[in-house]
Amino acid sequence: MPDEAGVQIRVQEVVKSFTRTDFDSPLVVLDNLCFSIERGRFVSIIGESGCGKTTLLRMIAGLDFPSKGCVYRDNVKVTALDSKCGMMFQQTLLFPFLTVYENVAFGPRMLKKYDPRQIRGLLQLVRVEEFSNAYPNHLSGGMRQRVSLARALANEPDILLLDEPLGALDALTRMKLQDELVTIWQKRKNTMIMVTHDIDEAVFLSDTIIILSPRPAHIEETLSLDIPYPRNRSDPRFIAARNRILEILQYAGDFR
Template sequence: MTTSNVLQVSSLSKTFEKPQGKVHVLADLNFQVEPGEFITIIGPSGCGKSTLLKIIAGLDVHYQGSVTLGHAKIDKPGRRQGFIFQEHRLFPWLTVEKNIAADLSLKDPEVRAKVDALISTVRLQGFENAYPRELSGGMSQRVAIARALLRNPEILLLDEPFGALDAFTRNHLQNVLLDIWQQNKTTMILVTHDIDESIYLANRVLIMDAKPGRISRIVPVDLPYPRKRSSSGFQAIRQKVMQEFEQVEHMRRVER
């Protein structure tokens, strides 16, 4: 396998300076993500999941350790990394197609063709000229995903993108995201609090502990797609993840 866009996180630590002293947010994280993998990260609030994503995105460069994509250190935002926030952050004065194009001109035939293709990919045909106020939360997130994909990122980082949505819409968008991943082979890392979502989507689930944030377990999900949450294989992995969480919590109590 090519190493041109392998994500390598090595000895990553992060400290915030607070008036009351230093707060250790991340401590000695080490993991690798292969090209085309789908990784999910779960863990308790405050364990540094979002901070980790921002570092990989180049939005936070004040850390100790090394984060590389291919052979290049990540030290600033760039087109190689796409980022999807929990809030869609669309421009309210632009239509769907113009939000996807953003700073690129729809008069460019190549951009026009890519935007049209992405609108089809995220299942928004017929809403090209709609404004964000006319869209549901799920539709708005699909626009945000299409906008990130237009830049052809090597890795797409998603920070709880479906957290504020109802269960039906959330399940629908999980399937849309899987379709996009399988079509584009884009490496994806998604942060979530939802254990079922993490197993449904991922090749591997990274479980984080808090104070300071660290990777406690990595659980492989060796299930074929499409997956059924009711299947015995799915439930077996869910039970394993829950057991890992219980072990993490037990160790936290012992260490206190």
């Protein structure tokens, strides 16, 4: 495949369909999707429920594979999982039998790269160091997501995939964690790809937003946001970007 400088992820003519037991025809979720993501970007993917956003993310991770077409990571076709590509899920999938510290150390231990200083640093970064000996069941939802973020970062991934990471949190915790995600991204400069339903969140965090059409999904539009960080939700450019997305999603009239 052609190499383009700076491109980290390339999705090429990807079609994804699922066979259905009670129907003759397969369910086409993604229809001929093509896009590329440059290294160090914060990209959000938004679209209606069921349009295949999470499936797309899973294909980039190597948890799922296209029915047609290819996904490339660093110019290499994705055929398996890679520790350089981390993922954070909507539900906290922290291991309940491990303490916060051990959860974060899980990845490095598996890769035999365990360094206590790095783990402590990560716990500090997401501000949960005082709970390092607590079990996940004893933490609030926000805390758990912070730990999930630290765990996803522990293997020092080049690409971090975020599948509605803040979807289950209350509005205030969500805003706090959005601020922290921006800070962490700017510090670590890894590529972030986030699936979200929240348009404000997408505008607040990302420099590129990919808007998908309803199923079978194709790219409706790709928006580049040139708004400096940290972003202000009342900035006219912020509001304009949000309205533009709503317009593309054909909901503008409902929300204005």
